[in-house]
Amino acid sequence: MDQPDPFGFIGLTYDDVMLLPGHTDVIPSEADTSTRLSRRITVAAPLLSSAMDTVTESRMAIAIARQGGLGVLHRNLSIADQADQVDRVKRSESGMITNPVTTTPNATVAEVDALCGQFRISGLPVVEDDGRLVGIITNRDMRFVSPFEKATTLVRDVMTRAPLITAREGIDPDDAVAIFAQHKIEKLPLIDADGRLRGLITVKDFDKSEMYPSATKDDSGRLRVAAAIGFFGDAWERAMTLIDAGVDALVVDTANGDSAGVIDIIRRLKSDPVASHVDVIGGNVATRSGAQALVDAGADAIKVGVGPGSICTTRVVAGVGVPQVTAVYEASLAAREHGIPVIADGGLQYSGDIAKALVAGADTVMLGSLLAGCDESPGDLVFVNGKQFKKYRGMGSLGALQSRGEKTSYSKDRYFQADVPSDDKLIPEGIEGQVPYRGPLSAVAYQLLGGLRQSMFYTGARTIPELKAKGKFVRITAAGLKESHPHDIQMTVEAPNYSR
Structure with missing residues (x-):
């Protein structure tokens, strides 16, 4: 009887393969990069920002959603702070704000000023205790209140009083635009038959819609955002709080998704009526059996990658992992039979790797180091020998694993070390470092998507599904x-999409 090969199959990663060129009648500008992120969410660009504390907080999530991708807020935050990040994204751009921030006639101008600063808005509707709209206060109303008087001046003394220009809830967007143009106002309160405030439309939201036509939005016209949770301790409370805040997808984010705790919480979330409208993404896995376990648990997307990240040391500390092209392919064999999208998480160095991941079986890619150097990432900017860098660390690094007080979460349970009694007993699976500063996310995303469109041109694919079908390795x-990289030359000018 033949014995199985103890060394298994060969694992391949992005540098081990290249896509074959084919006959094409496609030009890059015609290529459609839209794809499925999860069972119910589609995106115009197959780009996700990683749930890392030096990559994705609200600024990055807003920026990448505007470019057609999606941000996944990291969970190295207290529950309240992570929910606040979700709320900031959802409020940043709205077809209609269904729960606008308001104030009362008896509030002080200082309190209004603080709210405007917190939510980055220029004014608030003024309502009575029963919800009736009685006025609006904006920067224009507060302009002539001196800093010394703000704490004692009441809103009722400076607000613009009703009657105001308003509309009924459910107004057609085109009619709202006509009201803005006719009355030259910036905020349009929406009221019911009894004069109670039911929503708010701002002219800036229409401007943003024109500026970012491919933005990833929900059915209410708000930017979409995902957030990471664990499976241990406060995971259920965190999930429910994030759902209340308006999150669009929950990512059960662990180093080994093929584990009992991850499978249990996915099943629990998928069977809970409160969570039924939110897609649940499970991960990370690197095998067909691991992906199948998450599919069987009810996951709406599968996140693939064990150890491919530039700051991850899992493969050398634990000796475990699968090179990423093979991992994505193996996971896709289980996922595609059930129509479940796959997310390739980690290991991408260049825009061409995105196309390789998609041909291997992914539907979207999750980026860490490629986005950590952007303006919108929360990492600190540092100067080294006259060059700019941003700090970047793995969520398995010692700094991310260590506790930092009662209000801040940390990553011990992501690496299944929640029972470790003290920080000096932790086993890190990542490092801390820095990446080159790359400028605004919009410029980086433009180059990444441009490279993907070039891949689609070379392979003759007009759409992502065509690329997955036609692409050959x-x-x-x-x-x-x-030979693939520049060689036999000293590079004197770096391209915006290439560096060594």
Whole structure:
């Protein structure tokens, strides 16, 4: 009887393969990069920002959603702080704000000023205790209140009083635009038959819709956002609080998704009526059996990657992992039979790797180091020898695993070390470092999507599904990889989409 090969199959990663060129009648500008993120969410760009505390908070989530992707807020935050991040994204751009921030006639101008600063808005509707709209207060109303008088001046003394220009809830967007143009106002309160405030439309939201036509939005016209949760301790409370805040997808984010705790919480979330409208993404896995376990649990998308990240040391500390192209392919074999999208998480260095991940079986890619150097990432900007860098660390690094007081969460349970009694007993699976500063996310996303469109041109694919169907790999050698990069020359000018 034949014995199984103890060394298994060969694992391949992005540098081991290249896509074959094919006959094309596509030009890059015609390529459609829209794809499925999860069972019920589609995106115009297959880009997700990683749930890392040096990559994705509300600024990054807003920026990448405007470019057609989606941000996943990290969970190295208290529950309240992470929910607040969700709320900031949902309020940043709204077809209609269904729960606008308001004030009362008896509030002080200082209190209004603080709310405007917190939510980055220029004014508030003024309502009575029963919800009746009685006025509005904006920067224009507060302009002539001196800093010394703000704490004692009441809203009722400076607000613009009713009657105001208003509309009924459910107004057609085109009619709202006509009201803005006719009356030259910036905020349009929506009221019911009894004069109670039911919503708010701002002219800035229409401007943003024109500026970002591919933005990832929900049915109410608000930017979409996802957030990471664990499976241990406060995970259920965190999930329910994030759902209350308006999150669009929950990512059960662990180093090994093929585990009992992850499977249990996915099943619980999918069977809970409160969570039924929110897609649940499970991860991370790197095998067909791991992906199948998450599919069977009811996951709406599968996140793939064990150890491919530039700051991850799992493969050398634990000796465990699967090179990413093979991992994505194996996971897709289980997911595609059930129509479940796959997210390739980690290991991407260049825009061409996105197309390789998609052909291997992914539907979207999750980016960490490629986005950590952007303006919108929360990492600190540092100067080294006259060059700008941003701090970047793995969520398995010692700094991310260590506790930092009662209000801040940390990543111990992501790496299944929640029972470790003290920080000096932790086993890190990541490092801390820095990446080159890359400028605004919009510029980085433009280059990444431009590279993907070039891939689609070379392979003759007009859409992502066509790319997945037509794309073919050729395995390359170390000499082939060397030939693929610029060689036999000293580079004097870096391109915006290439560096060594």
